[in-house]
Amino acid sequence: MSEVVLMWAAVTLYTLGTILVVFGAVFKADRLLSAALWVSLAGLVPHGVAIGLRWVAVHHGPYLGFYEVVSSYAFASVVAFGILAWIRPQLRLLGVVIMPVAVLMLGGAMLTPKAPLGITPKLASYWLTIHVTFAKLSYSSFIAAFALALVFLVRERRAAAGIPSEGMLSRLPDQSVLDDLTYRFVAVGFVFLSVMIVAGAIWANEAWGRYWNWDPIETWSLISWVVYAGYLHTRLTLGWRGRRAARYAVLALPIMLFTLIGVPLAYHSIHGAYLTGVN
Amino acid sequence: MAISRRSVSASLSSPRLAVGLMLYLGLYAFAGTLVPQGGPSTPSVATWAASHRALEVVVSAIGFHQAYYGALFLLPMALLAASTVACAWKRTRLAWTRFGVLSAIRAGRPPSSPIRPSFEIDAPGLSAAESLDLAEHELGALGLRVRRSGDRLWRTSQPAFALASPLFHWSLVALMLVLPVGLLSRSDGLVGVPVGEAVQDAPASYGVLTAGPLHRWQQPPLSITVDRFEPSFVFGGLDRGPTPTVAIRSADGKVLASQRVYPNSPLRYGSVIVHPNDHGLAATFALLNPDGAELTRSTSLVDFDESAAAGTAPGEMTLSDSSGQPAVRVAVTIPLPRKDAQVVRLLPRSPVARLRVTATDGSLIGSETLRPDEAFRFADGTSLRLLGVNYYARLNVVDDWTVPLLYAALLLALGGVSAALLGGQHLLLLTATDCADGTKVAGVVRMWRGGAQSAEQIEAALRAGFGREREKGSEA
Numbered sequence: 109m110s111e112v113v114l115m116w117a118a119v120t121l122y123t124l125g126t127i128l129v130v131f132g133a134v135f136k137a138d139r140l141l142s143a144a145l146w147v148s149l150a151g152l153v154p155h156g157v158a159i160g161l162r163w164v165a166v167h168h169g170p171y172l173g174f175y176e177v178v179s180s181y182a183f184a185s186v187v188a189f190g191i192l193a194w195i196r197p198q199l200r201l202l203g204v205v206i207m208p209v210a211v212l213m214l215g216g217a218m219l220t221p222k223a224p225l226g227i228t229p230k231l232a233s234y235w236l237t238i239h240v241t242f243a244k245l246s247y248s249s250f251i252a253a254f255a256l257a258l259v260f261l262v263r264e265r266r267a268a269a270g271i272p273s274e275g276m277l278s279r280l281p282d283q284s285v286l287d288d289l290t291y292r293f294v295a296v297g298f299v300f301l302s303v304m305i306v307a308g309a310i311w312a313n314e315a316w317g318r319y320w321n322w323d324p325i326e327t328w329s330l331i332s333w334v335v336y337a338g339y340l341h342t343r344l345t346l347g348w349r350g351r352r353a354a355r356y357a358v359l360a361l362p363i364m365l366f367t368l369i370g371v372p373l374a375y376h377s378i379h380g381a382y383l384t385g386v387n
Numbered sequence: 388m389a390i391s392r393r394s395v396s397a398s399l400s401s402p403r404l405a406v407g408l409m410l411y412l413g414l415y416a417f418a419g420t421l422v423p424q425g426g427p428s429t430p431s432v433a434t435w436a437a438s439h440r441a442l443e444v445v446v447s448a449i450g451f452h453q454a455y456y457g458a459l460f461l462l463p464m465a466l467l468a469a470s471t472v473a474c475a476w477k478r479t480r481l482a483w484t485r486f487g488v489l490s491a492i493r494a495g496r497p498p499s500s501p502i503r504p505s506f507e508i509d510a511p512g513l514s515a516a517e518s519l520d521l522a523e524h525e526l527g528a529l530g531l532r533v534r535r536s537g538d539r540l541w542r543t544s545q546p547a548f549a550l551a552s553p554l555f556h557w558s559l560v561a562l563m564l565v566l567p568v569g570l571l572s573r574s575d576g577l578v579g580v581p582v583g584e585a586v587q588d589a590p591a592s593y594g595v596l597t598a599g600p601l602h603r604w605q606q607p608p609l610s611i612t613v614d615r616f617e618p619s620f621v622f623g624g625l626d627r628g629p630t631p632t633v634a635i636r637s638a639d640g641k642v643l644a645s646q647r648v649y650p651n652s653p654l655r656y657g658s659v660i661v662h663p664n665d666h667g668l669a670a671t672f673a674l675l676n677p678d679g680a681e682l683t684r685s686t687s688l689v690d691f692d693e694s695a696a697a698g699t700a701p702g703e704m705t706l707s708d709s710s711g712q713p714a715v716r717v718a719v720t721i722p723l724p725r726k727d728a729q730v731v732r733l734l735p736r737s738p739v740a741r742l743r744v745t746a747t748d749g750s751l752i753g754s755e756t757l758r759p760d761e762a763f764r765f766a767d768g769t770s771l772r773l774l775g776v777n778y779y780a781r782l783n784v785v786d787d788w789t790v791p792l793l794y795a796a797l798l799l800a801l802g803g804v805s806a807a808l809l810g811g812q813h814l815l816l817l818t819a820t821d822c823a824d825g826t827k828v829a830g831v832v833r834m835w836r837g838g839a840q841s842a843e844q845i846e847a848a849l850r851a852g853f854g855r856e857r858e859k860g861s862e863a
Contacts (some may be wrong), residue, residue: 167624229627229650295808302804306797315651317575317662317785319793322455324420334413338406340808344836347401375420376431 111165113348114158115179115218121151122186122211129203135274141200144161145193148186148207155214171240174227175217178369181215185381191250195289201276205255210223222296235311242304243368249297250336250364255291287349290357298336301364305329324375328367335360399473408467411529415463419454422446426453466561475556482553485812485835489546492816495536504829505698507848507852508573512860518819518853520827525712525852526815529840533815539680540817544837548810555803561796572600578611578752579688581669581779585610588659588784602786607638616778618733620647627652629666631731631780633657646781649755658788666732667691668699668721669779670740682757687719687740688779691732697741698730706771715752715765718743721776738776811837815845828853 125148132140143254159170192199194263227267236367263277263286280286309331313319339356342348348356372379398404423431432452436443450457484500491498507722510518519540526533526542533542576596578586586592588609613631620630634645635656644656654661667690674682687702701718708714720741724731742763744752750826757765762770812835830849832842840848 128575194828227625229625232623232625233651235651299801301691301807302801306801309797310794313660313664313790314653315659317783318655319790322419323422327420332415334409334416338409338413341402341409343404348405365834 110216113159113224114154114161115214118151118155118158119211119214119218120258121147121154122182122207122214125151125203126207126211129200129207131243133201133256133276134205139278141203143198144203144207148210149190150205151192152183152186152190153181155186166224166226167229168227169237169240172227172231173223174220175222175276177212178220180218180244182210182217184244185210185213185251188248188252188255191248192255194383196281196285197285198279198281199289201255201280202255202259206251207256209251218347224366228317232254233311233315235307235314239304239307239311241339242300242307246297246300246304247364247368248360249300253290253293253297253357254361256286256293257354260286260354261351261358264354281352287353290354292341294336294339294357294360298333298340301329301333301336307332309376323379325371325379326375328363328371332367334365335363392553396476399470399475402468402818405467405470405474408463408470411463412467413707415454415460415626419460422451422454423454424454446785448664460474464563468560471559471563472554475553478556479591482549485549486546490547491545492541492626492814493546494503495539496862498780500794502831502833505832505842506850507831508828508830508850509533509825510819511857513826513856515819515821515826518828519817521852521856522817522819522828522849525848526845529845529848531615531815531840531845538819540819542813544811548806549812549835551803551806551810553803555800555807558796558800560815562793562800565789565792565796568601569787569793571599571804572601572603572789573667573785573787574602574604575783575785575787577664577781577783579667579779579781580611580613580633581614581671581686581688582613582631582777584669584686585640587611587614588635588786593784608636609643609656609659610636610638611782611784613780613782614645616666617647618778619718620649629663629780631663631666631778631782633661633780633782634844635661650781658790659784660790662783662785663780664783665690665781667779667781668734668738668776670702670719670721670776671774672704672717673772675738675762675770675772682769684774686779687717689719689721691723691730691820693730695720697721698725701743713747715743716747718745734778740776742771744771752844754777807836813837832861 125144128140128144128147131137132144162176163169170176170183185206188208189203192202194207259277259280260283263280264281266277281289308326309319311328312321339353339360342356343353366374371377421519423435425432427433427436429452436447439446447450447710449459454460488498490500491826510521515538519535522540523533523535526540526678528790531542533540535541541551552693575598576593576598578593580586590596590610591603595731612634614634615632617630620627630647630649632645633648633654635654637643644654646652646654648654648661648663650663667688669686669688670682671686673684676682685704685706687704689699691698692700697720699720699722703721704717704719705713706715706717720743721735721738722741723733723735734816737758739756739758741754742755744763746752752765753763757763757773759773759775762772764770773778814831814833814835816831820829828849830846832845834840
């Protein structure tokens with residue numbers, strides 16, 4: 109019961125954070141943006157405690173079932189917001205992109221069944237922790253890149269339309285800085301994604317004797333990896349910068365999200381049990 | 388027109404080709420997920436084919452149920468492999484040059500080949516030392532800490548990071564070699580091993596087997612035994628389920644490796660890895676001649692079956708006559724109780740085996756229910772005695788010697804990509820040379836990868852700093 113109360117407290121704080129950041133952006137109020145950041149980060153406290161309470165109760169981390177998995181991705185989203193704001197305070201504005209995603213994720217998770225799924229013998233391995241941790245880290249990096257790229261494109265579009273950059277948008281770092289930060293977050297996320305895939309392959313071999321079986325989740329992980337490898341390739345070897353690179357980073361995130369959350373729902377897969385509980 | 392090696396290499400190492408092939412890989416992989424993968428007998432494939440008859444004509448014509456093993460996939464991937472080799476080769480030469488330059492500068496040596504300066508700044512009125520002091524101050528304002536020795540001021544990334552990208556690409560090449568070799572040389576099969584019996588690790592022992600053409604079966608063959616079976620095994624606070632204790636033995640019976648086998652705890656010996664797959668029951672029989680002497684033994688593996696009245700599907704045995712020709716077929720079921728309409732998947736305390744004996748033409752010879760030590764008698768005086776009923780473990784046995792190589796390639800690739808993306812590759816070198824009217828500062832700035840500031844920002848900051856100094860000097 110207390111876990112549910114804490115989760116709803118987190119939803120409330122994230123929602124308040126979202127409202128504050130939107131108002132802060134629209135009314136160009138720095139104080140509201142600061143408040144949005146602190147309220148959102150404050151939401152991490154009840155959220156983290158709730159995850160911890162459940163961890164103790166079910167004897168495993170937030171790995172199993174739609175509720176746990178999506179809740180942890182919402183947590184990762186808010187952490188990404190915090191990191192962006194820590195790197196450059198002007199990036200608090202990116203909460204306009206990230207916080208609604210976090211609210212929708214956690215709110216959606218709260219409406220799904222919360223019955224815990226037990227760790228089965230097939231999942232009882234330290235590789236599960238490694239694999240899932242890097243999945244969350246990669247997602248966190250990619251959503252930060254997504255937010256940076258989206259804001260880049262909004263500013264670019266306004267500039268192309270002859271609308272002078274003013275207010276909150278003008279306080280963001282230069283386009284070149286946004287572009288560089290987007291690349292850096294994609295690079296970090298790509299490393300984390302690579303570790304996730306390698307850990308998954310090693311674990312699959314330990315568990316099933318096959319490190320790769322073209323299972324839908326495995327295939328979509330590879331697709332995500334290839335998509336982000338393509339971003340890095342086009343940037344580092346073809347010199348893609350600016351608008352093209354930003355569009356790529358924006359379009360890549362939905363593919364990653366589908367891999368992490370959508371594939372188990374859309375396909376019948378041996379992996380799907382971690383989300384749906386059905387093998 | 389002759390195709391030169393250089394033009395082939397240039398085409399293969401083209402970034403556009405690589406990006407195009409990656410795009411193809413992504414789209415093709417996605418398409419493959421839309422259609423069930425497997426052979427015609429795979430249940431999901433058969434179901435899909437039955438419900439998508441029109442599409443199935445096209446899908447089966449292009450072999451798309453085995454999408455990742457067909458030419459439409461393998462040929463472009465072979466081209467991607469060739470492109471990766473060409474890229475890796477090209478990057479290695481460049482990386483080695485950079486490594487040499489960075490190492491030389493850090494060691495205070497001149498690089499083996501001269502580096503063209505990025506800019507030159509005149510510093511009239513300043514000595515070499517004063518010029519470098521000023522430069523150090525301006526760079527410090529940009530957040531760049533530099534090192535200084537003599538008439539040089541420098542900052543470089545770790546030289547080893549220059550080799551990270553080639554390491555990553557060569558690791559990918561290694562993976563692309565190891566994977567097909569592994570596929571061609573591995574064996575992967577399911578074998579049923581009754582408790583207390585030995586089964587040879589040989590093709591004839593496997594019910595389901597995939598073995599690559601390059602796989603070499605060990606001679607003399609290893610044998611696999613199940614020495615014990617626990618219907619439930621609790622370890623680490625978790626019930627690991629039905630758990631056999633499996634041993635791998637040499638031809639002379641010596642135990643080479645033995646342990647309980649349960650999910651995430653396979654048995655390993657050399658390149659062989661044994662996982663649990665399932666379990667069932669096994670009925671062991673002895674065929675006796677009219678004098679009661681044992682002629683042969685056979686074991687029938689009996690699987691649980693919720694839809695069968697007895698709770699087990701019939702295990703089939705074929706008995707041969709004295710000339711070795713199949714003479715009779717024996718279907719064996721082991722009746723099991725149900726609890727809450729579910730078959731109780733445990734060995735009964737007093738197991739019985741129900742036999743249905745038919746001739747090779749299908750005509751019924753007889754049926755009987757036997758307890759251990761009871762026998763079914765044939766008309767010719769031979770008898771089939773039930774020796775006992777026990778568990779059997781269905782094991783997944785994989786023999787793949789390339790797995791350690793694969794792991795090594797993956798770890799190297801991870802290390803390479805991490806260092807390549809997260810480590811920088813940059814060089815900043817300022818040398819001050821005394822001239823008749825002051826000092827000339829030559830700057831080499833290479834921001835190959837990473838670096839918080841661009842080469843242009845650094846040059847602009849230095850020029851601004853020296854410009855301010857010149858103005859101060861002229862005012863004075």
